[in-house]
Amino acid sequence: MKTRTRHDPAGQDQDATPGTRERIVRAASVLMQRQGYDGTGIKQISQEAGATLGSVYHFFPGGKQELAVAAVRRGDEEFAGILREILDGEPGPAEAVVAVTRSLAEGLRASDWLDGCPVTATALGTAGRLPDIQRAASSAFAGWEGIVAEMLRAAGIAEEEAADLAGMVVCTLEGAELSAQVSRDERPLLVAGEQLARLIALSLRGGLPAGS
Amino acid sequence: MKTRTRHDPAGQDQDATPGTRERIVRAASVLMQRQGYDGTGIKQISQEAGATLGSVYHFFPGGKQELAVAAVRRGDEEFAGILREILDGEPGPAEAVVAVTRSLAEGLRASDWLDGCPVTATALGTAGRLPDIQRAASSAFAGWEGIVAEMLRAAGIAEEEAADLAGMVVCTLEGAELSAQVSRDERPLLVAGEQLARLIALSLRGGLPAGS
DNA sequence: GTCTATAGGATGATAGAC
DNA sequence: GTCTATCATCCTATAGAC
Numbered sequence: 302m303k304t305r306t307r308h309d310p311a312g313q314d315q316d317a318t319p320g321t322r323e324r325i326v327r328a329a330s331v332l333m334q335r336q337g338y339d340g341t342g343i344k345q346i347s348q349e350a351g352a353t354l355g356s357v358y359h360f361f362p363g364g365k366q367e368l369a370v371a372a373v374r375r376g377d378e379e380f381a382g383i384l385r386e387i388l389d390g391e392p393g394p395a396e397a398v399v400a401v402t403r404s405l406a407e408g409l410r411a412s413d414w415l416d417g418c419p420v421t422a423t424a425l426g427t428a429g430r431l432p433d434i435q436r437a438a439s440s441a442f443a444g445w446e447g448i449v450a451e452m453l454r455a456a457g458i459a460e461e462e463a464a465d466l467a468g469m470v471v472c473t474l475e476g477a478e479l480s481a482q483v484s485r486d487e488r489p490l491l492v493a494g495e496q497l498a499r500l501i502a503l504s505l506r507g508g509l510p511a512g513s
Numbered sequence: 514m515k516t517r518t519r520h521d522p523a524g525q526d527q528d529a530t531p532g533t534r535e536r537i538v539r540a541a542s543v544l545m546q547r548q549g550y551d552g553t554g555i556k557q558i559s560q561e562a563g564a565t566l567g568s569v570y571h572f573f574p575g576g577k578q579e580l581a582v583a584a585v586r587r588g589d590e591e592f593a594g595i596l597r598e599i600l601d602g603e604p605g606p607a608e609a610v611v612a613v614t615r616s617l618a619e620g621l622r623a624s625d626w627l628d629g630c631p632v633t634a635t636a637l638g639t640a641g642r643l644p645d646i647q648r649a650a651s652s653a654f655a656g657w658e659g660i661v662a663e664m665l666r667a668a669g670i671a672e673e674e675a676a677d678l679a680g681m682v683v684c685t686l687e688g689a690e691l692s693a694q695v696s697r698d699e700r701p702l703l704v705a706g707e708q709l710a711r712l713i714a715l716s717l718r719g720g721l722p723a724g725s
Numbered sequence: 726g727t728c729t730a731t732a733g734g735a736t737g738a739t740a741g742a743c
Numbered sequence: 744g745t746c747t748a749t750c751a752t753c754c755t756a757t758a759g760a761c
Contacts, residue, residue: 321744337638339552343737353746354738360744364738415641424695425634426549429627439696468692469708472701473681476688480680483636484651489684496681500712533726554754565728566756572726576756 322360324350329372330379334419337426338369338434369423370437376419377441384448394456394505395498398470402494405478406487417482418475446471458504466504470497534572536562541584542591546631549638550581550646581635582649588631589653596660606668606717607710610682614706617690618699629694630687658683670716678716682709 319327328350332341343365347357361368387404391397408416424438450467454460477493531539540562544553555577559569573580599616603609620628636650662679666672689705 335640336642337549337551339549340638342735344735353744355746356744358738413641417637417640421691422637422640425629425691426552426638428547428629428634428694429625430548435695435697442692442696465704465708468701468704469685472688472692472705473685474688475691476684476686479633479637479687479691480654480684482640483647484654485647489680492677492680493684496677496712499715500708503711503715555756556754565726567728568726570756 321350321352321356325352325357325360325368326371326375329368330375330419331416333369333372333423334376334417335415335422337422338365338431339426343368366431366433369427369431370433373420373423373434373437373441376423377437377444380419380441381444381448384445388448388452394452394458395501397452398497398501399494401474402477402490402497405474406481406490409478409481409490410487414482414485417478421475421479442471442475453501453504456505462504466501469500473497533562533564533568537564537569537572537580538583538587541580542587542631543628545581545584545635546588546629547627547634549634550577550643551638555580578643578645581639581643582645585632585635585646585649585653588635589649589656592631592653593656593660596657600660600664606664606670607713609664610709610713611706613686614689614702614709617686618693618702621690621693621702622699626694626697629690633687633691654683654687665713665716668717674716678713681712685709 325346329341329346332346332349343357344354346368347354350357357368358364361371383404384401387400388397391400420438420441424434427434429435446464446467449470450463453463453466458466473493473496477489480489481487537558541553541558544558544561555569556566558580559566562569569580570576573583595616596613599612600609603612632650632653636646639646641647658676658679661682662675665675665678670678685705685708689701692701693699
């Protein structure tokens with residue numbers, strides 16, 4: 302699926318000396334995550350990537366829009382990987398969700414509250430205007446939900462309830478990271494983690510259906 | 514606090530024939546909500562408001578940045594009003610939160626998924642770059658949390674737990690609205706409403722502390 | 726307070742040499 | 744594939760007449 306112009310002996314995408322296209326996508330992902338679609342210039346991306354403007358348009362003939370879609374997909378895959386990694390390392394779903402919030406809080410603090418969700422800023426500024434970007438973002442959310450839902454089902458929660466809970470988890474993580482970033486305070490994320498854990502524990506015990 | 518150039522007999526800010534400054538702030542709020550800070554031009558704002566560029570800089574000598582702060586504050590007040598109105602009309606906090614999600618879903622659908630949270634897009638695109646806007650957005654979130662916390666305390670939830678729950682509610686609403694807008698589907702909001710209601714019901718019964 | 730005109734710079738995108 | 748030069752357009756902000 303990915304066009305590699307350089308021979309890759311290991312057959313994997315390592316970080317070592319990434320190709321030009323790869324550097325452009327990475328730079329676009331980081332910059333648009335921080336500044337949004339309209340706030341990020343192609344010239345800025347090319348400089349940050351150590352490439353020229355010509356190279357950008359060589360790899361992305363569709364221009365800024367095509368590049369933004371690639372950047373969102375990249376952010377999608379990155380967070381999906383982190384999510385899977387954390388979830389696999391925790392004993393249960395409640396602990397796993399708390400661990401994710403802690404990881405997000407660390408990432409925010411380490412970047413001085415600059416690096417939030419890798420798709421939100423790009424998607425939000427282009428909401429009813431650039432459908433390709435919107436679709437890529439929507440697909441990212443759906444994928445993350447699927448990962449969380451799988452974990453919940455593996456823990457014994459019924460199919461339908463797991464899907465609802467997973468949606469709730471992803472939405473809350475999204476909102477809590479946003480709130481933490483804007484207020485430059487990790488508390489929203491930590492509180493969200495605790496409350497989500499409470500909710501998951503409740504479902505694990507099969508208690509208190511929604512209507513009561 | 515507000516400079517009114519026109520005589521206002523009722524002593525209130527009615528919608529009838531709003532002054533130029535008011536029209537500019539409204540247009541800026543709507544446009545930045547949809548397109549973000551960098552995606553919205555001052556010229557576009559002035560046209561939408563039926564004002565000239567000179568008028569915009571007359572009322573907002575600080576330029577785009579000052580105007581964006583006013584727009585975010587306006588969005589803050591508007592949603593705070595809606596929130597208070599809905600919360601007052603519901604019998605309990607669980608029903609109230611569900612009613613809010615339904616209202617948000619209706620607003621999204623009615624605008625063809627264009628009008629999401631009135632502060633998120635503006636704040637997110639300017640995150641570590643324009644502190645004044647960030648502070649206005651942070652203050653908005655804090656205010657909404659306060660409104661929700663007051664409702665929860667009035668329902669008998671202890672001070673500290675009410676604060677945490679209110680933070681959770683606002684974060685989840687934020688994330689669910691974002692998710693619903695991006696996926697053009699109201700389900701994230703409705704699921705979030707149900708799950709938040711479950712969580713609130715749990716707190717009302719004093720059950721299942723976070724650590725268990 | 727309202728309006729027009731314009732300065733000064735940045736933007737997305739293209740052309741074409743190498 | 745890489746690079747530079749350039750076009751046409753847009754932007755924020757200002758100046759100054761009315």
